[in-house]
Amino acid sequence: MPNQRDLGLILRRFPYGESSLVLHVLTREHGRVHVIAKGAYRPTSRYYAALDLFDTLELEWSARPGAELVQLVLAGIEIRRARISHDLGAFTAGVTALDLAALGSHEGHANAELFATLSTALDRLAAQVPPAAALVEFELAFLHNLGLAPALTACASCGGAAPPLEQEPDEPARAAFSASSGGRLCSGCAIVARAAGRRVGTLPASVLELGDAILARRVDAATLAEVELERVRDFVARFLEVHLESRPSSYQQFLAAHNRNARTRTP
Protein backbone atom coordinates (compact mmCIF):
# COMPACT_ATOMS: atom_id res chain seq x y z
CA MET A 1 0.00 0.00 0.00
CA PRO A 2 1.52 3.38 -0.98
CA ASN A 3 2.10 6.00 1.70
CA GLN A 4 -0.73 8.46 2.30
CA ARG A 5 -0.25 12.23 2.49
CA ASP A 6 -2.63 14.85 3.84
CA LEU A 7 -2.91 18.03 5.86
CA GLY A 8 -3.72 17.40 9.50
CA LEU A 9 -4.47 19.04 12.84
CA ILE A 10 -3.50 17.18 16.01
CA LEU A 11 -6.54 16.65 18.24
CA ARG A 12 -4.91 14.63 21.02
CA ARG A 13 -1.38 13.56 21.92
CA PHE A 14 -0.44 10.65 24.16
CA PRO A 15 3.16 9.78 25.14
CA TYR A 16 4.00 6.20 24.19
CA GLY A 17 7.00 4.27 25.42
CA GLU A 18 10.31 6.04 25.94
CA SER A 19 10.32 8.48 23.09
CA SER A 20 7.20 7.98 20.96
CA LEU A 21 3.85 9.70 20.62
CA VAL A 22 0.43 8.46 19.64
CA LEU A 23 -1.54 11.19 17.88
CA HIS A 24 -5.20 11.50 16.96
CA VAL A 25 -5.19 13.74 13.90
CA LEU A 26 -8.05 15.34 11.99
CA THR A 27 -6.98 15.23 8.35
CA ARG A 28 -8.62 17.08 5.52
CA GLU A 29 -9.25 14.11 3.22
CA HIS A 30 -8.98 11.03 5.45
CA GLY A 31 -11.09 11.94 8.49
CA ARG A 32 -9.59 11.17 11.88
CA VAL A 33 -6.37 9.18 11.69
CA HIS A 34 -4.55 7.59 14.64
CA VAL A 35 -0.81 7.59 14.08
CA ILE A 36 2.23 6.52 16.02
CA ALA A 37 5.21 8.82 15.75
CA LYS A 38 8.12 6.60 16.71
CA GLY A 39 11.03 8.36 18.34
CA ALA A 40 9.20 11.71 18.15
CA TYR A 41 11.32 13.09 20.98
CA ARG A 42 14.65 12.18 19.38
CA PRO A 43 16.37 15.15 17.71
CA THR A 44 17.25 12.87 14.81
CA SER A 45 13.64 11.98 14.06
CA ARG A 46 12.17 13.19 10.78
CA TYR A 47 9.38 15.01 12.57
CA TYR A 48 11.20 16.34 15.63
CA ALA A 49 9.62 19.61 16.85
CA ALA A 50 6.96 19.43 14.15
CA LEU A 51 4.15 17.89 16.19
CA ASP A 52 2.62 20.76 18.13
CA LEU A 53 -1.06 21.30 18.84
CA PHE A 54 -2.80 23.99 16.75
CA ASP A 55 -0.40 23.92 13.76
CA THR A 56 -1.57 22.71 10.36
CA LEU A 57 0.79 19.90 9.48
CA GLU A 58 1.70 18.20 6.24
CA LEU A 59 1.81 14.52 7.13
CA GLU A 60 2.87 11.34 5.42
CA TRP A 61 2.09 7.95 6.90
CA SER A 62 2.26 4.31 5.96
CA ALA A 63 -0.85 2.23 6.49
CA ARG A 64 -0.68 -1.50 6.98
CA PRO A 65 -4.03 -3.22 6.48
CA GLY A 66 -5.54 -4.27 9.80
CA ALA A 67 -3.13 -2.24 11.93
CA GLU A 68 -4.80 -0.13 14.61
CA LEU A 69 -2.26 2.67 14.32
CA VAL A 70 -0.65 3.93 11.16
CA GLN A 71 2.99 4.91 11.25
CA LEU A 72 4.06 8.49 10.74
CA VAL A 73 6.79 8.76 8.12
CA LEU A 74 7.18 12.53 7.68
CA ALA A 75 5.75 15.71 9.20
CA GLY A 76 6.25 19.32 8.24
CA ILE A 77 4.61 22.51 9.44
CA GLU A 78 2.26 24.08 6.90
CA ILE A 79 0.80 26.81 9.14
CA ARG A 80 2.46 27.67 12.44
CA ARG A 81 0.16 29.05 15.16
CA ALA A 82 2.62 29.27 18.06
CA ARG A 83 0.86 32.31 19.50
CA ILE A 84 -2.09 30.23 20.74
CA SER A 85 0.09 28.39 23.26
CA HIS A 86 1.40 31.67 24.69
CA ASP A 87 -1.99 32.97 25.84
CA LEU A 88 -3.95 30.99 28.42
CA GLY A 89 -7.39 32.09 27.17
CA ALA A 90 -6.55 31.27 23.56
CA PHE A 91 -4.95 27.98 24.60
CA THR A 92 -8.04 26.90 26.59
CA ALA A 93 -10.39 27.84 23.74
CA GLY A 94 -8.13 26.02 21.26
CA VAL A 95 -8.14 22.84 23.36
CA THR A 96 -11.95 23.05 23.63
CA ALA A 97 -12.25 23.28 19.84
CA LEU A 98 -9.91 20.28 19.47
CA ASP A 99 -11.98 18.30 22.02
CA LEU A 100 -15.17 18.99 20.09
CA ALA A 101 -13.56 18.08 16.77
CA ALA A 102 -12.41 14.80 18.34
CA LEU A 103 -15.99 14.06 19.44
CA GLY A 104 -17.46 15.03 16.06
CA SER A 105 -15.00 13.21 13.79
CA HIS A 106 -14.70 9.56 12.84
CA GLU A 107 -11.83 7.39 11.76
CA GLY A 108 -11.74 7.01 8.01
CA HIS A 109 -14.67 9.37 7.36
CA ALA A 110 -13.50 12.49 5.54
CA ASN A 111 -15.10 15.72 6.75
CA ALA A 112 -13.38 18.54 4.88
CA GLU A 113 -15.89 21.06 6.24
CA LEU A 114 -15.02 20.22 9.85
CA PHE A 115 -11.32 20.50 8.98
CA ALA A 116 -11.94 23.94 7.43
CA THR A 117 -14.08 25.06 10.39
CA LEU A 118 -11.44 24.02 12.90
CA SER A 119 -8.66 25.65 10.84
CA THR A 120 -10.61 28.92 10.77
CA ALA A 121 -11.13 28.85 14.55
CA LEU A 122 -7.40 28.28 15.12
CA ASP A 123 -6.53 31.05 12.65
CA ARG A 124 -8.81 33.40 14.59
CA LEU A 125 -7.20 32.45 17.91
CA ALA A 126 -3.71 32.91 16.46
CA ALA A 127 -4.82 36.34 15.19
CA GLN A 128 -5.70 37.25 18.80
CA VAL A 129 -9.46 37.47 18.30
CA PRO A 130 -11.09 37.30 21.78
CA PRO A 131 -11.06 33.56 22.59
CA ALA A 132 -14.76 33.43 23.55
CA ALA A 133 -15.66 34.94 20.15
CA ALA A 134 -13.56 32.47 18.15
CA LEU A 135 -14.96 29.61 20.23
CA VAL A 136 -18.65 30.47 19.94
CA GLU A 137 -18.27 30.86 16.16
CA PHE A 138 -16.67 27.42 16.09
CA GLU A 139 -19.27 25.82 18.36
CA LEU A 140 -22.16 27.02 16.20
CA ALA A 141 -20.43 26.06 12.94
CA PHE A 142 -19.54 22.70 14.48
CA LEU A 143 -23.19 21.99 15.37
CA HIS A 144 -24.20 23.03 11.87
CA ASN A 145 -21.59 20.68 10.41
CA LEU A 146 -23.01 17.78 12.43
CA GLY A 147 -26.54 18.63 11.23
CA LEU A 148 -27.45 19.67 14.77
CA ALA A 149 -27.65 23.46 14.53
CA PRO A 150 -30.26 24.69 17.03
CA ALA A 151 -33.43 26.36 15.73
CA LEU A 152 -32.91 29.98 16.81
CA THR A 153 -35.63 32.02 15.08
CA ALA A 154 -38.36 29.60 13.91
CA CYS A 155 -39.88 26.66 15.80
CA ALA A 156 -37.64 23.56 15.84
CA SER A 157 -40.66 21.30 15.84
CA CYS A 158 -43.19 22.67 13.32
CA GLY A 159 -40.96 25.14 11.46
CA GLY A 160 -43.49 27.94 12.02
CA ALA A 161 -43.00 31.28 13.69
CA ALA A 162 -41.96 31.11 17.34
CA PRO A 163 -42.66 34.57 18.77
CA PRO A 164 -41.55 35.42 22.32
CA LEU A 165 -43.86 34.32 25.14
CA GLU A 166 -46.09 36.67 27.07
CA GLN A 167 -44.00 38.52 29.57
CA GLU A 168 -44.11 40.82 32.53
CA PRO A 169 -43.79 44.52 31.65
CA ASP A 170 -40.14 45.66 31.64
CA GLU A 171 -38.92 42.08 31.31
CA PRO A 172 -36.77 41.23 28.28
CA ALA A 173 -38.69 39.05 25.80
CA ARG A 174 -38.12 35.33 26.27
CA ALA A 175 -38.82 32.40 23.96
CA ALA A 176 -39.47 28.73 24.74
CA PHE A 177 -36.37 26.62 24.16
CA SER A 178 -35.73 22.91 24.47
CA ALA A 179 -32.31 21.50 23.66
CA SER A 180 -33.67 17.96 23.32
CA SER A 181 -36.37 19.19 20.90
CA GLY A 182 -33.79 20.97 18.75
CA GLY A 183 -34.03 24.57 19.96
CA ARG A 184 -36.61 27.33 19.97
CA LEU A 185 -40.28 26.31 20.12
CA CYS A 186 -43.60 28.01 19.41
CA SER A 187 -46.02 28.00 22.35
CA GLY A 188 -48.10 25.14 20.90
CA CYS A 189 -45.09 22.88 20.31
CA ALA A 190 -43.71 23.81 23.76
CA ILE A 191 -46.91 22.39 25.35
CA VAL A 192 -46.62 19.20 23.26
CA ALA A 193 -42.93 18.81 24.15
CA ARG A 194 -43.60 19.27 27.88
CA ALA A 195 -46.43 16.73 27.73
CA ALA A 196 -44.01 14.30 26.10
CA GLY A 197 -41.68 14.70 29.08
CA ARG A 198 -39.11 16.90 27.36
CA ARG A 199 -37.36 19.60 29.27
CA VAL A 200 -38.52 23.01 28.04
CA GLY A 201 -37.16 26.26 29.42
CA THR A 202 -37.00 29.82 28.22
CA LEU A 203 -34.15 31.95 26.91
CA PRO A 204 -33.94 35.65 26.08
CA ALA A 205 -35.09 36.02 22.47
CA SER A 206 -32.30 38.54 21.84
CA VAL A 207 -29.65 35.96 22.83
CA LEU A 208 -31.11 33.38 20.41
CA GLU A 209 -31.21 35.95 17.62
CA LEU A 210 -27.61 36.92 18.31
CA GLY A 211 -26.65 33.24 18.02
CA ASP A 212 -28.45 33.10 14.68
CA ALA A 213 -26.60 36.19 13.44
CA ILE A 214 -23.22 34.69 14.45
CA LEU A 215 -24.02 31.37 12.78
CA ALA A 216 -25.09 33.13 9.57
CA ARG A 217 -22.04 35.43 9.81
CA ARG A 218 -24.18 38.57 9.81
CA VAL A 219 -22.38 39.56 13.00
CA ASP A 220 -18.68 39.23 13.77
CA ALA A 221 -18.59 37.71 17.28
CA ALA A 222 -15.38 39.64 17.95
CA THR A 223 -17.39 42.90 17.96
CA LEU A 224 -19.70 41.76 20.78
CA ALA A 225 -19.43 42.65 24.45
CA GLU A 226 -18.12 39.90 26.72
CA VAL A 227 -21.44 39.57 28.57
CA GLU A 228 -23.32 39.01 25.29
CA LEU A 229 -20.78 36.42 24.16
CA GLU A 230 -21.05 34.60 27.49
CA ARG A 231 -24.84 34.42 27.18
CA VAL A 232 -24.67 32.95 23.69
CA ARG A 233 -21.93 30.55 24.73
CA ASP A 234 -23.93 29.47 27.77
CA PHE A 235 -26.93 28.16 25.84
CA VAL A 236 -24.74 26.77 23.03
CA ALA A 237 -22.58 24.85 25.53
CA ARG A 238 -25.68 23.39 27.24
CA PHE A 239 -27.12 22.49 23.83
CA LEU A 240 -23.83 20.78 22.86
CA GLU A 241 -23.85 18.83 26.09
CA VAL A 242 -27.34 17.43 25.39
CA HIS A 243 -26.52 16.51 21.81
CA LEU A 244 -23.04 15.09 22.33
CA GLU A 245 -24.36 13.14 25.33
CA SER A 246 -21.20 14.01 27.18
CA ARG A 247 -19.65 17.00 28.85
CA PRO A 248 -16.21 17.47 27.30
CA SER A 249 -13.70 18.04 30.10
CA SER A 250 -13.00 21.54 28.83
CA TYR A 251 -16.63 22.50 29.56
CA GLN A 252 -16.64 21.47 33.22
CA GLN A 253 -15.70 24.87 34.52
CA PHE A 254 -17.74 26.95 32.08
CA LEU A 255 -20.93 25.01 32.77
CA ALA A 256 -20.36 24.80 36.52
CA ALA A 257 -21.32 28.49 36.70
CA HIS A 258 -24.95 29.54 37.11
CA ASN A 259 -27.11 29.72 33.98
CA ARG A 260 -26.20 33.09 32.48
CA ASN A 261 -29.59 33.29 30.75
CA ALA A 262 -31.70 32.70 33.83
CA ARG A 263 -34.70 34.96 34.31
CA THR A 264 -33.90 37.99 36.42
CA ARG A 265 -36.86 39.16 38.45
CA THR A 266 -37.35 42.86 38.80
CA PRO A 267 -38.07 43.68 42.45
Ligand SMILES: [Zn+2]
Ligand atom coordinates in the same frame (compact mmCIF):
# COMPACT_ATOMS: atom_id res chain seq x y z
ZN1 LIG B 1 -44.05 24.82 16.58
